[in-house]
Amino acid sequence: MPQFGGKHAVVIGGSIAGLLAGRILAEHFDYVTILERDQLPDDGGARKGAPQGLHSHIMLKAGELVIAKWFPDFYEELNASGEVPVIDSADINWFHYGVWRLRVRTGMPKTLMTRPYFEWKIREKLVNQPNVTIRQQCEVAGLIVDESGNRVTGVKIGQKGKGKMTAAERHSSDVDPDAMEHLSADLVVDASGRGSQTPNWLEAIGFPKPEEAAVKIDIGYSTRLYEPPKHKTFDWQFLLVYPKAPYGSKIGFVQAIEHNRWIVTLAGCVGDYPPNDEDGFLEYAKQLDRPDVYEAIKDAKPLTPIKIHRFPASLRRRYEKLSRFPDGLLVVGDAVSSFNPVYGQGMSVTAMGVNALDECLQEQAMYNKGNLAGLHRRYFRKVAKIVDAAWLAAVTEDFRYPQAQGPKPFGTKLLNWYMGKLFELASVDQKIYFQVILVQNLVASPRTLFSPYIIRQVLKSNFTKTAEKENKSIAVEMNKQA
Template sequence: MNEDRLAHAVVIGGSMAGILTARVLSDRFDQVTVIERDRLPDGPDVRKGVPQARHVHSFWAGGMEVVERLLPGVESDLLTAGAVPMNLPTDIAWLTPANRWTQPLPATQRLVSATRALLEWTVRSHVEKVANISFRTEQEVTALRLGPTGDVSGLTLRGRHTGTTVDLSADLVVDASGRGSKLPEWLRALGFATPEESTVDSFLGYATRLFEIPAGFSARWKSVYIQNAPPTQPRGGIMFPIEGNRWVLTLIGGGGDYPPTDEQGFRDFAASLRSPLLADVLGVAQPVSPIWGYRRTANRWRHYEKLAMPGRLLVIGDSLCAFNPAYGQGMTVAAKEADVLAGILAGCRSQADLSRALRGAQRAIAARAKGPWMLATGSDLRYPTTVGASQTWMDRVVNKYLDRVLAAVSDDPIVSAAFLRVLNLIDEPQALFSPRLMPRVLRSRSRNRPAAVSNGFVVDKQLTTTMAE
């Protein structure tokens, strides 16, 4: 090994966190290898290693900004492939827990709506064009290897179909293998402690189906979100437009009130929501897929930032902190963590540079997950059946204030813009408590009036759905 240069980095996991991390590392290392246990599809297809891929996904503006900076042209390619641009809040009919529909205020954020499969495949297609990044697929990592200094020096791979094992040397190993990461086992085998874990589980589940958007369909909205309002209203649903002239409609139930995956149960659950809007859509749209369920939604943080780990090892994405997917934070947080890593490694040109840069790196990466963790677990703690933590008096105070925020976003453009910056992971949640915003939020109660519905559609003409004759 030439100690004066950064020769080889290995990323475990070829999902969004892994491929964005590989792109960041490619600026500093001669060679980057991505290890993936699955066979990666040749197109935008769902793969076994992403079991939640069929459900609604959001790549928020804060994440897309990072992706476009690392891989210019991704958004353009998504749109060319049929992804749907959406302006927020203008293009969404959102029934907040305050029982208020959001108004079509001037847009302050933009996102591109697509299936998880198309998002991941498009980003990976760009990463595969980077000359010094390679992929080794259908390979499992079975162990980490340590060098004479006690730092990680590589790992052992086993072919999933051949059973053949091989050692692979590395100057840096990054675990981005997701919720199913085996890193605690590998650390234990080396004589290291395993990380403490924080888990908050609201027993939330999904049921999702794809629908063809009917010819002649017209509405002021492109997407619909009937938000869960625990503890009294644990049910909700969300529908986004995606490529192929389709809607992806996901029904959501918290506190163990899981949406069914049979035809009648799915429709009955939709009809039980606080608004019949999604149920009425089901009445006019043709299903083009089975109904898929998913219930593995616990928030889980493995606190590697508190652990004495071997050097030259980092953890990122869901391997570190996995959020309840209902809040759509995972891919965007992974992009932001990769961006943190880019800043940490900026200027690294040698092994000595790398050793200095990695001091405190795991803490810096983990810090990026704190705000999203607070939002996700704070919402999940509203369900009385949630396990792993309970609401403190501070949680209750914060949630009462956030109730006011959600009451104000429907028609206050300033509060709406501030909230959307937090939702899109541009600003930290603390931005909602600024001296400029708090007085507007605290005056919001007088505007908290229920939205009327009639004949399955919202009376507000801006939300009325029509079908051409």
């Protein structure tokens, strides 16, 4: 039952953040309109506006739990179809920080698929929601505010095919009203992604832009789909080979996906971009810290051309720090924060952040009697807490590379040392392995990695290795003297 009766919510963007926001808002508003600038494919194809979707993605367990909450039969129906692989941690072969991690069943199944396929399946569910409409090929040009200038009351949009908007119109809120459609809304949610124009729109209506934090890491991706070799069998469904930073910068993934295919992504940090030609792609795979990716794909059949993507920097917009912000407007997903994608947190943090929207609307209905005033303060505070842990984990790892640039979190050097020891212990200690998996799936707090047991094991490991190193040095010196 909608809690803000008689009201309309508009979502800018039809990606994962926008689709999930639309589903949640449908519980609180009489009707919801999702505005998407692309023509959406009728199958699992990629969208022009999401070029990163062509590369390897995974929804971590915390994100899957959010999706299952709002689309209760989603994973059951998908898994029952046999179209997608369902894996446990034992099906993941992960080389990280110079060691292979343990492979132990955790009872946390995950479903693997490409991002375009995932979005398509979510859209199929959402179109059955009677009070949600998806309008395609819509460009949002700016915000509409009331006479006070303190409340957003809708958006200005242009429909593709009804007169092409200029670049100035797309990025301006001062548009000729005769050229734009004015769509009224009681709440506008910006889910337009990293390229969000909300900072510019805020400035145009007299509000400050949010403070931005960026950590430059210069990631490059090259990806193609393969048919697995028929004459070989593998004991994994997801293969990951990471370098031991800062000594290496090349990464490789081989991920089982829908329809018995592989998506193979090679990535390079700090400008070590993988190529997009046939020979160069295979040669780059050979240069990973382990040969397993190359051995897997050298006899596999390529199904697509090689696609490339660049990710210059992790970016965070600190909306929670703004002293002034208009009512009737929220920002979700990558429009708030986007992380180095090699850590696989993006979709899941987005899902968790959008889920916080439901909690905030429930609190607003309870304590503000359905009045939306001040909702942004409640929401941005919650989202900041969700983003904090993921941001810290991503950027501290990035700062293992001296080439990384940006605001360095306090204690980065110590945290990197500690996490490096944990990665090593995750190859031999099942208890630590399990806890690391829980934290990396965002279902346990990072604080749990600092339990007395884990701290003792880290210190013990460090003491043992230091003693071994000292004994080895003494033995070498004695041999020299002999």
